[in-house]
Amino acid sequence: MSDNQEASDAEDTTPSESATLPLRPPSDRPTCNKTGVCSRSYFVVVMVFFHVYIINVIALLFYVHYNSGQEDTSQGRDAPSSNQQQPESPRPPSKPEFLRVSSLTRIEGIRVGHVQKVSLMQNKVHEMRTLSMKPLLFEIPGFLSDDECRVVMQLAQLKGLMESQLMVQEGQEELAKELNLSPDEIFNLLDINQDGQLQLHEILTHSRVRDGIWLTPENLREIYTGLKADKDGDGLLSLEEFRLLSNDAFQRFLLQQGVKRSQLVRNSRHTWLYQGKGAHQVLQDIKTKVTRLTRLPPSLVDLSEPLQVVRYEQGGHYHAHHDSGPVYPETACTHTRLAANTSTPFETSCRYITVLFYLNSVEGGGETAFPVADNRTYDEVSLIQNDVDLLDTRRNCDKSNLRVKPSKGTAVFWYNYLSDGKGWVGEQDEYALHGGCMVTQGTKWVANKWINIDPDYQRQARYQQLVSQQPEDDDDEDLTLNQDTQSSDIHQDL
Secondary structure, eight states: OOHHHHHHHHHTOOGGGGGGOOOOOTTSOOOOOTTSHHHHHHHHHHHHHHHHHHHHHHHHHHHHHHHHHHHHHHHHTTOOOTTOOSOOOOOOOOGGGSSOOOSOOOOOOOSTTOEEEEEEETTEEEEEEEEETTTTEEEETTSSOHHHHHHHHHHHHHHOOEESOOSOOOOHHHHHHHHTOOHHHHHHHHOTTOSSEEOHHHHHHHHHHHHOBOOOHHHHHHHHHHHTOOTTOSSOEEHHHHHTSOTTHHHHHHHHHOOOGGGBSEEOEEEEEOOSTTSOHHHHHHHHHHHHHHTOOHHHHHTSOOEEEEEEOTTOEEEEEOSSOOOOTTOEEGGGGGGOSSOOSOEEOOEEEEEEEEOSOOSEEOOEEETTTTOSOOOGGGGEETTEETTOTTTOGGGSSEEEOOOTTOEEEEESEEEOSSSSEEEEOGGGOEEEOOEEESOEEEEEEEEEOOSSHHHHHHHHHHHBOSOTTSOGGGOOBOGGGOOGGGOOOO
8 A cells, every 4th residue: 555545544534433543753742632531531630639629528527526526525524625724614513523622632741850841922931840650740930920920819819718618517417318328338438448347547538528627546536535436445446336426426526626727628718710701811811821731622721610829828738639539420520510411419520630820939838749649559548557647738748759849930730630541531540649738937829720621521512512602613712611600619629
């Protein structure tokens, strides 16, 4: 076939036969029409990008919707994210939520003599030294300034101080009748070692707590003789001998003989200073520093007892005691009795922490004694042996394991309860036994700030909700004490 014929045949070829077009030289650029391969490739590329765009939009919508749902769920469950700063919208809390304090900060003592820095006010750092581990006891020199000490004493004098203990307490016989206790049951309660006989120290402990009279072993022997209680003269009371005594036999004998001030469990005068809104600024500042010192929520400090101010004249004392007693299922805390579902004749102050301030430096005596601090064991029976009574701060203060000398402005604080292992209040720390040694020269001024916490978490929570003046959903810092619902009779002096 000639070249001309091949060219003619190529021109006559129809579009359907384009697949048979002859190859062009590489240097020639082909032209594409709308139905060509280039047009279809371009369309495919455009569609791919379009679908990718649509998929991205859909994915973004799903992402936004999913995150919004998570935030709603989180807010509904009261679990805001870590970077969320705005307060939650009000909602009715469940019963265990209104306290919002699931655990209590407890300062570590590390070891006796350990010193740690504490910031109680701006631009000032105090040193806190560990005095003992049992109880957990700390000392903070310079906690109060000279002016603060002066103002507190002046406010106390302005309000007026009352006798801390007036006379022998009455009404014990009626209480025994109310409890319906037989002489045998009372004997069993007093018989600490359960040996079937009442030793002198067992009767002394009972009489001191019940009657408020500090009897010595010699005093007790005189009473035995006067009442003809100890028939065989062995210094012990058997059940038969005890049955012959009425419940208030000791009280009647003491009233007949007369009671000296030196025979009282405590010999002092005191008053209470409220620290809430409207109180003197110094009193509010002290409360703020106590809150920072103990690292407890302000609500717990606000709803605790007011500041107690005590003055001991020469010869004044306070025999060794616990600021708060053990709490059993049948025992109610004095400060939460409004929230208790049932009434009970057994109450204790439930003072979790004691903060004691020395308002002046005493010329002679007046130390705060801790008779069994850091003992290996605690045995109530061993406190009174061979006529040596470690509880007697008039006679045996020098035999205490630890004594703190009063120094103006210094504060000491200790825990009266152990931890329950879950961050709340546990059992009573028996090593927190303490007393005020007799003032031998001058006058002694101190102040006490107790922080009351009920070992029963739910009861403490109900109490805070009951007396709080703020809505349930407000922060704990806003809770304040409704003074109208609190009367001075709840501030027991133990």
